[in-house]
Amino acid sequence: MRIRIRHTTSYAYDRPVDYAAQLLRMTPSEHASQRIRSWRVTADGKALARTDDGYGNVMHLFTVARPHQGATIVAEGEVETTDTQGVLRDSIERLPPRYWVRTTAPTAPDDELRSLAREIETFSDPIVRLHRLMETVRARVDYVVGVTTVMTTAAEALAKGSGVCQDHAHVFIAVARLLGLPARYVSGYLWQGGSETASASHAWAEAHVPEFGWVGFDPANNICPTEKYVRVAIGLDYGEAAPVRGIRRGVADEALTVAVDVQPAQAQQ
Amino acid sequence: MPGVAFDEMGEGEQGRPQYAQIRDWLRATPMDLLAQKRREAEFVFRRTGITFAVYTEGGDPDRLIPFDIIPRLLDAAEWNLLSRGLEQRVKALNAFLRDTYGAREFVRAGKIPEALVLQNPGFEAAMQGLSLAGGVYTHVSGIDVVRTGPGEFYVLEDNCRTPSGVSYMLENREVMMRLFPELFGTHRVRPVSHYPEELLHTLRSVAPPACMGEPTVALLTPGSYNSAYYEHSFLADEMGIELVEGPDLMVDDLVVYMRTTRGPQRVDVIYRRLDDPYLDPLSFRPDTLLGVPGLMAAYRAGTVTIANAVGAGVADDKAVYCYVPDMIRFFLGEEPLLANVPTWKCAEQDDCRYVLDHLAEVVVKDVHGSGGYGMLVGPHASKAERETFAEKIKARPDRYIAQPTLSLSTCPTFVENGVAPRHVDLRPFVLYGKEVRIVPGGLTRVALRQGSLVVNSSQGGGTKDTWVVDG
Numbered sequence: 001m002r003i004r005i006r007h008t009t010s011y012a013y014d015r016p017v018d019y020a021a022q023l024l025r026m027t028p029s030e031h032a033s034q035r036i037r038s039w040r041v042t043a044d045g046k047a048l049a050r051t052d053d054g055y056g057n058v059m060h061l062f063t064v065a066r067p068h069q070g071a072t073i074v075a076e077g078e079v080e081t082t083d084t085q086g087v088l089r090d091s092i093e094r095l096p097p098r099y100w101v102r103t104t105a106p107t108a109p110d111d112e113l114r115s116l117a118r119e120i121e122t123f124s125d126p127i128v129r130l131h132r133l134m135e136t137v138r139a140r141v142d143y144v145v146g147v148t149t150v151m152t153t154a155a156e157a158l159a160k161g162s163g164v165c166q167d168h169a170h171v172f173i174a175v176a177r178l179l180g181l182p183a184r185y186v187s188g189y190l191w192q193g194g195s196e197t198a199s200a201s202h203a204w205a206e207a208h209v210p211e212f213g214w215v216g217f218d219p220a221n222n223i224c225p226t227e228k229y230v231r232v233a234i235g236l237d238y239g240e241a242a243p244v245r246g247i248r249r250g251v252a253d254e255a256l257t258v259a260v261d262v263q264p265a266q267a268q269q
Numbered sequence: 270m271p272g273v274a275f276d277e278m279g280e281g282e283q284g285r286p287q288y289a290q291i292r293d294w295l296r297a298t299p300m301d302l303l304a305q306k307r308r309e310a311e312f313v314f315r316r317t318g319i320t321f322a323v324y325t326e327g328g329d330p331d332r333l334i335p336f337d338i339i340p341r342l343l344d345a346a347e348w349n350l351l352s353r354g355l356e357q358r359v360k361a362l363n364a365f366l367r368d369t370y371g372a373r374e375f376v377r378a379g380k381i382p383e384a385l386v387l388q389n390p391g392f393e394a395a396m397q398g399l400s401l402a403g404g405v406y407t408h409v410s411g412i413d414v415v416r417t418g419p420g421e422f423y424v425l426e427d428n429c430r431t432p433s434g435v436s437y438m439l440e441n442r443e444v445m446m447r448l449f450p451e452l453f454g455t456h457r458v459r460p461v462s463h464y465p466e467e468l469l470h471t472l473r474s475v476a477p478p479a480c481m482g483e484p485t486v487a488l489l490t491p492g493s494y495n496s497a498y499y500e501h502s503f504l505a506d507e508m509g510i511e512l513v514e515g516p517d518l519m520v521d522d523l524v525v526y527m528r529t530t531r532g533p534q535r536v537d538v539i540y541r542r543l544d545d546p547y548l549d550p551l552s553f554r555p556d557t558l559l560g561v562p563g564l565m566a567a568y569r570a571g572t573v574t575i576a577n578a579v580g581a582g583v584a585d586d587k588a589v590y591c592y593v594p595d596m597i598r599f600f601l602g603e604e605p606l607l608a609n610v611p612t613w614k615c616a617e618q619d620d621c622r623y624v625l626d627h628l629a630e631v632v633v634k635d636v637h638g639s640g641g642y643g644m645l646v647g648p649h650a651s652k653a654e655r656e657t658f659a660e661k662i663k664a665r666p667d668r669y670i671a672q673p674t675l676s677l678s679t680c681p682t683f684v685e686n687g688v689a690p691r692h693v694d695l696r697p698f699v700l701y702g703k704e705v706r707i708v709p710g711g712l713t714r715v716a717l718r719q720g721s722l723v724v725n726s727s728q729g730g731g732t733k734d735t736w737v738v739d740g
Contacts, residue, residue: 051569061567099394101388102388
């Protein structure tokens with residue numbers, strides 16, 4: 001299906017700040033299940049210089065080095081997707097699967113995560129394990145907005161028993177790695193059909209299974225990604241794949257407005 | 270402990286020719302004159318402000334590293350062997366890094382366990398697929414060398430991140446020339462004072478290819494609280510380049526600029542003395558205030574050279590150390606000129622058992638430690654210390670390696686009760702830009718306590734001037 005995305009991030013400061021920098025990972029890459037028909041990232045209406053990171057994620061850097069009270073970043077374009085039952089094909093992989101068992105602070109194991117891993121371990125087939133893991137994560141962590149933050153770790157989210165897609169992905173990744181399966185974080189978009197407001201930025205996980213390669217798992221929705229998913233960036237955890245990582249110098253209160261519009265392209269024609 | 274250590278100067282029949290005049294000088298000079306010279310040397314160091322903060326509790330934060338006034342001498346043949354061996358080693362370490370962040374042929378060929386590379390804390394995925402100016406990762410390396418016999422040199426460890434100590438090499442020479450001009454009249458000592466020039470030349474030679482005209486180089490320091498801050502400001506001064514802290518730099522449109530009174534000035538090469546995790550809050554530790562937001566994006570865009578390269582630490586890990594001789598064979602097709610110290614990897618079961626059974630004989634090191642912290646010198650440790658360490662090894666065998674307790678060579682040293690032999694090592698500094706350059710000698714570190722084998726300044730070691738002498 002053809003999906004149109006418009007992702008607007010606006011910052012407003014209550015007094016001028018001298019300097020701000022944002023590192024953006026907002027550009028989807030191509031592989032068998034998605035083709036980019038058009039895409040651009042602009043900040044305050046201007047195009048930004050682009051580069052990539054070690055994983056191949058496209059990065060743009062937006063810096064403002066003069067007193068300013070706000071900025072607007074827009075990522076928009078159209079992507080054509082195909083359903084591959086969550087199996088990733090023809091993606092550019094710069095690192096071998098075994099890299100993706102590295103532990104990071106947000107995905108560090110604790111006793112509860114270890115005990116969850118032992119439950120899952122009873123299934124021998126890796127693909128069965130991962131499906132079971134996806135269901136279990138969804139069952140143990142309720143989808144509740146506002147109880148966790150971008151700093152919440154997998155261990156904390158599991159202990160709380162609630163969180164958002166980012167937390168589901170972190171718990172899934174942490175346990176998969178405990179089972180010795182390479183796993184990574186994916187940030188992207190999901191068209192949820194129907195109402196416009198239900199469509200948004202999303203996060204899920206991918207795990208590597210020898211016979212299939214990389215396979216997507218969306219524990220927040222308990223399904224493998226379909227043609228409704230647009231895959232943007234990968235990382236060991238949220239911090240490496242986040243759409244925006246920013247910093248600013250200056251004392252000011254910030255009002256952040258994020259609007260993500262995901263629509264089937266046909267609907268607008 | 271193995272028998273009597275090899276002495277660099279030697280006595281009687283064993284006396285080594287390059288020390289002939291030093292021997293005479295030591296015999297002819299009364300102790301109180303040596304003591305007075307030592308006080309003069311200390312006075313000069315205090316006045317220059319050369320200090321080294323040591324990471325232990327209490328104590329004088331601006332403590333001087335003790336300086337010993339008796340030089341350590343190497344003759345031309347010894348230096349020839351050392352410098353060829355060092356060049357070979359650094360070229361292999363660099364080739365390993367280029368390969369690690371590229372095709373990983375060394376791993377593919379089964380020469381090193383994949384996990385040791387990919388799971389290594391020093392491995393930085395942000396470097397993957399990035400091609401660097403001149404293909405250079407290790408622009409400045411400090412290779413620690415020890416000696417156990419006339420022609421027996423061993424590399425103890427490689428330092429490929431931000432090795433320090435070169436300012437001591439330079440200052441020690443300055444002080445010696447001031448205190449003992451007559452010794453320089455009777456010896457042909459190869460100069461070291463051109464090191465800053467060589468360093469600047471090296472850094473400029475690896476500016477991004479797109480850089481037109483004379484590249485602008487800046488030295489990035491964590492700031493005045495860093496233990497090596499004196500060296501940072503000293504080197505920047507000597508090279509005539511700007512000494513900057515993170516907030517002095519900014520990235521715009523993927524280009525790095527330095528704030529100056531005349532407005533922003535483009536920076537082509539950053540000689541950083543700041544560790545990887547602190548370089549860029551947008552790519553590494555988000556809480557760092559020492560770094561430059563967006564620096565990694567500029568680096569990946571190829572507009573700036575960072576020396577040493579980000580991720581170079583995977584080459585100087587103490588577990589990776591064991592594989593350096595194979596790197597030399599694999600990448601250069603040569604046999605190593607300088608040997609590794611035989612090393613047991615506690616990560617391997619048989620090795621680990623051997624180490625635990627022989628703790629009283631070996632030196633155990635934390636693979637991620639430096640500065641002499643987290644190590645056990647078996648023969649010098651108490652039973653209780655060894656037992657505590659055995660538990661640490663059992664808990665995390667992969668964190669430890671062990672080596673035989675080498676009988677490091679000794680060098681005459683002026684201590685409280687006269688001139689006596691003390692164990693020494695040597696850290697030569699190897700520069701790698703368009704080609705490899707090594708200033709003759711390096712920094713000799715000396716363990717001042719009798720019998721001690723730990724030369725690290727953080728553990729009470731001192732330094733000596735190192736002379737490469739001709740004929």
